[in-house]
Amino acid sequence: MTRFVPAAAMLAAALAAAPAVHAWEPTKSIEFIIPAGTGGGADQMARAIQGIVAKHGLMHQSLLPINKAGGAGAEGFLDVKSAKGDPHKIIITLSNLFTTPLATGVPFNWRDLTPVQMLALDNFVLWVNAKTPYKTPKDYVEAAKKAGPGKFKMGGTGAKQEDQIITAAIEQRTGAKFTYIPFKGGGAVATQLVGGHVDSTVNNPIEAVAQWRAGNLRPLCVFDLKRLPYKQKVTKDMAWGDIPVCKDAGLDVDYLMLRGIFMPPGVSQDQVQYYIDLFKKVMATPEWQKLMEDGAFNRTALVGKEYADWVAKEEARHVSLMKAAGFMAGGGK
Amino acid sequence: MAEIQSLMHGFGVALTLTNLLLMFTGVTLGVIIGVLPGLGGANGVAILLPLTFSMAQTPGGATSAIILLSCIYWGALFGGAITSILFNIPGEPWSVATTFDGFPLAQNGRAGAALTAAFTSSFFGAFVAVLVITFLSPVIAGFALEFGPPEFFSVYLLTFCAFIGTSKEPAFKTLAAMMLGFALAAVGTDPVTGTLRLTFGSTRLLTGFDFLVAVIGLFGIGEILLTLEEGLAFKGASAKLNLNVVLQTWKELPRYWMTSLRSAAVGCFMGIVPGGATPASFMSYGVARRFSPDGERFGTGKVEGVVAPETAAHAAGTSALLPMITLGVPGSPTAAVLLGGLMIWGLQPGPLLFVEQKDFVWGLIASMYLGNIAGLIVVLTCVPLFAAILRVPFSVIAPIIMVVCAIGAYTVHNAIFDVWMMVVFGILGYLFKKLQYPLAPLVLAIVLGDSAEASFRQAMLVSQGDMRIFFSNTLVGFLTTLALLLLLWPLLSWSLAKIRRTSA
Numbered sequence: 122m123t124r125f126v127p128a129a130a131m132l133a134a135a136l137a138a139a140p141a142v143h144a145w146e147p148t149k150s151i152e153f154i155i156p157a158g159t160g161g162g163a164d165q166m167a168r169a170i171q172g173i174v175a176k177h178g179l180m181h182q183s184l185l186p187i188n189k190a191g192g193a194g195a196e197g198f199l200d201v202k203s204a205k206g207d208p209h210k211i212i213i214t215l216s217n218l219f220t221t222p223l224a225t226g227v228p229f230n231w232r233d234l235t236p237v238q239m240l241a242l243d244n245f246v247l248w249v250n251a252k253t254p255y256k257t258p259k260d261y262v263e264a265a266k267k268a269g270p271g272k273f274k275m276g277g278t279g280a281k282q283e284d285q286i287i288t289a290a291i292e293q294r295t296g297a298k299f300t301y302i303p304f305k306g307g308g309a310v311a312t313q314l315v316g317g318h319v320d321s322t323v324n325n326p327i328e329a330v331a332q333w334r335a336g337n338l339r340p341l342c343v344f345d346l347k348r349l350p351y352k353q354k355v356t357k358d359m360a361w362g363d364i365p366v367c368k369d370a371g372l373d374v375d376y377l378m379l380r381g382i383f384m385p386p387g388v389s390q391d392q393v394q395y396y397i398d399l400f401k402k403v404m405a406t407p408e409w410q411k412l413m414e415d416g417a418f419n420r421t422a423l424v425g426k427e428y429a430d431w432v433a434k435e436e437a438r439h440v441s442l443m444k445a446a447g448f449m450a451g452g453g454k
Numbered sequence: 455m456a457e458i459q460s461l462m463h464g465f466g467v468a469l470t471l472t473n474l475l476l477m478f479t480g481v482t483l484g485v486i487i488g489v490l491p492g493l494g495g496a497n498g499v500a501i502l503l504p505l506t507f508s509m510a511q512t513p514g515g516a517t518s519a520i521i522l523l524s525c526i527y528w529g530a531l532f533g534g535a536i537t538s539i540l541f542n543i544p545g546e547p548w549s550v551a552t553t554f555d556g557f558p559l560a561q562n563g564r565a566g567a568a569l570t571a572a573f574t575s576s577f578f579g580a581f582v583a584v585l586v587i588t589f590l591s592p593v594i595a596g597f598a599l600e601f602g603p604p605e606f607f608s609v610y611l612l613t614f615c616a617f618i619g620t621s622k623e624p625a626f627k628t629l630a631a632m633m634l635g636f637a638l639a640a641v642g643t644d645p646v647t648g649t650l651r652l653t654f655g656s657t658r659l660l661t662g663f664d665f666l667v668a669v670i671g672l673f674g675i676g677e678i679l680l681t682l683e684e685g686l687a688f689k690g691a692s693a694k695l696n697l698n699v700v701l702q703t704w705k706e707l708p709r710y711w712m713t714s715l716r717s718a719a720v721g722c723f724m725g726i727v728p729g730g731a732t733p734a735s736f737m738s739y740g741v742a743r744r745f746s747p748d749g750e751r752f753g754t755g756k757v758e759g760v761v762a763p764e765t766a767a768h769a770a771g772t773s774a775l776l777p778m779i780t781l782g783v784p785g786s787p788t789a790a791v792l793l794g795g796l797m798i799w800g801l802q803p804g805p806l807l808f809v810e811q812k813d814f815v816w817g818l819i820a821s822m823y824l825g826n827i828a829g830l831i832v833v834l835t836c837v838p839l840f841a842a843i844l845r846v847p848f849s850v851i852a853p854i855i856m857v858v859c860a861i862g863a864y865t866v867h868n869a870i871f872d873v874w875m876m877v878v879f880g881i882l883g884y885l886f887k888k889l890q891y892p893l894a895p896l897v898l899a900i901v902l903g904d905s906a907e908a909s910f911r912q913a914m915l916v917s918q919g920d921m922r923i924f925f926s927n928t929l930v931g932f933l934t935t936l937a938l939l940l941l942l943w944p945l946l947s948w949s950l951a952k953i954r955r956t957s958a
Contacts, residue, residue, distance in 0.1 A: 169798050195660050303912070318603065415797075
């Protein structure tokens with residue numbers, strides 16, 4: 122299979138090849154695979170990175186984001202897995218790195234890829250419609266239990282992915298039973314909650330913030346391990362940091378979603394190091410800081426063995442959560 | 455009125471020399487993107503998005519950035535019609551319905567008239583939609599909140615029902631084609647359980663059958679195969695090059711005012727809901743065919759059959775920006791990319807955007823008026839040029855079309871497999887035409903099958919399997935009833951006539 126490379130990029134590569142600062146430098150455009158559709162969280166982050174790299178001239182070559190969303194992202198992961206030794210390809214991941222192979226049985230695992238850098242962790246918040254009386258996660262879970270199994274509806278993005286896994290975790294911890302309804306995108310989920318078509322959501326902060334500020338939604342708790350560090354007021358009287366942590370508020374569930382970078386298998390340490398240095402520069406820009414704050418991200422950023430260990434631990438957790446919820450392909454082997 | 459004042463302020467923001475230049479650049483780029491099948495408006499906007507990143511950080515820059523990107527979008531909406539009419543290859547999904555009458559018109563030597571009608575109706579549709587956005591945005595933003603899963607399903611049902619029976623082929627052939635389309639749409643990931651289905655263990659089929667690949671093959675390649683068989687002659691070659699074609703067509707257009715208004719209404723509704731431009735164009739074509747006095751002759755090259763889908767597609771494409779701005783829910787793939795753009799620029803789409811970013815919002819609305827005028831000027835001046843393409847000998851143009859189609863199919867997923875799929879669909883399209891099966895229901899089912907299935911199953915989850923949910927409130931009850939009425943219309947009118955005859 123031949124790869125499409127614009128002629129201009131080839132020319133630029135030839136011109137830029139002279140001075141070598143790093144042990145390895147890209148010699149052509151880099152494909153930045155997004156295993157999700159356009160407009161979603163991973164897509165926004167990838168395109169923001171592309172913008173930052175271009176604006177600050179952090180790279181001689183250009184970064185080309187390509188969406189490969191098919192089969193809950195399997196299309197993108199398989200593409201990277203099969204590009205053994207290709208240093209001109211990186212992929213940004215979300216939780217489908219774990220959930221897609223488990224739920225669909227498509228043959229790939231994060232160990233097939235080379236971990237590069239954790240960029241951040243995305244948060245999840247339990248949201249209800251502001252017109253409902255629930256003020257704490259406890260109130261809400263009690264009401265859901267009282268109404269009976271399946272009466273309360275939880276809206277989320279995708280099937281057997283992060284939103285449904287959090288829902289399953291809540292059910293496993295509390296004994297409440299929700300009807301989970303999968304929608305296409307985070308914005309649609311927030312709108313369904315405002316319109317009263319579902320009872321709650323676990324939207325990412327950035328997906329629901331506009332409706333929160335408009336007074337349509339109420340955050341009950343955040344699924345992080347500690348309060349968010351952002352003190353600036355988002356609504357009239359609340360900042361992200363004012364939302365209680367679910368664990369402290371009587372709902373013993375925590376969940377964070379990986380926003381990290383991987384490369385194909387079989388690349389050299391020099392090549393990995395090049396991208397680690399590149400992302401270090403990206404993460405130092407004011408634009409990146411603003412992106413983190415606007416989206417209320419958890420700013421853990423790991424590299425190397427620590428990163429791989431974190432991913433391995435998360436994988437084990439996803440396996441146990443998904444087994445308990447019965448989400449595994451082929452009856453939970 | 456407060457809106458007029460805000461709008462005037464918006465024109466003040468949008469009417470700078472830079473912004474005007476950006477508009478014309480954007481529209482021209484958009485037309486090119488719209489013409490090339492596969493390279494859709496969403497791709498075009500996504501490619502240019504990072505360029506706007508530094509642009510948006512200067513004062514007033516966010517407005518310039520959205521003007522550039524939204525004008526690409528307008529341009530793509532205009533441009534999609536060109537190849538549909540000239541070569542029967544829809545450049546964009548919402549132009550499929552334009553081929554039904556547009557291509558026969560071109561074959562009858564009236565390509566110029568078809569293009570003029572398409573562009574003018576596009577402009578009219580967009581204009582109505584912008585008026586609606588300008589004056590009714592708070593009201594309709596609230597209306598979109600009424601739409602839960604059952605409402606969405608009833609809208610899709612309405613689209614299918616409005617379309618059924620509009621083809622000249624027997625009803626069972628239509629049904630068979632539509633069912634095949636649903637089967638193809640089902641390949642890939644199950645939207646509710648998240649598991650893979652109908653992939654037969656092949657990782658190639660993970661992504662399902664992309665609509666664009668199917669359309670490029672069914673229409674583009676299928677058409678070329680047919681033309682080859684018929685002796686390499688381009689029927690449109692007799693097209694006379696007449697610079698007055700625009701004015702002549704304009705004289706004809708006011709006759710279709712009823713179709714225009716109805717299509718604009720359908721389009722605005724579908725954009726706001728948001729159902730999208732593609733179902734809007736199909737629904738509008740179906741409705742126009744049913745209610746036009748000339749409906750029987752639709753599909754043989756009627757200007758009215760171009761007016762209906764184009765007006766609706768553009769009205770929907772434009773009004774789709776409203777739920778994007780006020781709710782953060784994109785009404786089309788392109789709107790989804792624009793939405794990502796807003797966030798990257800540090801703007802927060804949502805109910806407060808109108809309050810907090812007045813300059814931006816009203817600048818954008820003003821640019822919708824100006825951008826569409828710019829678009830109309832660009833495309834209308836090129837009508838004779840586009841029509842002249844048909845004079846190029848087929849033996850020259852066919853290989854070019856093949857190459858453009860192949861590139862388009864490849865671009866969808868960057869996969870060579872899709873190019874082979876395009877060829878398979880091309881042969882299927884050829885067989886369909888030979889056996890006189892209609893292609894349109896097949897395409898409609900591939901486009902909307904997934905969304906219709908997802909909303910049906912969401913609704914079933916909500917109601918725990920109770921079908922009465924589709925009549926559970928006035929809105930959804932009205933939509934479902936309307937859909938069933940449209941479906942059964944031929945039966946109803948037939949029995950009504952019979953009753954009248956017996957009582958007389």
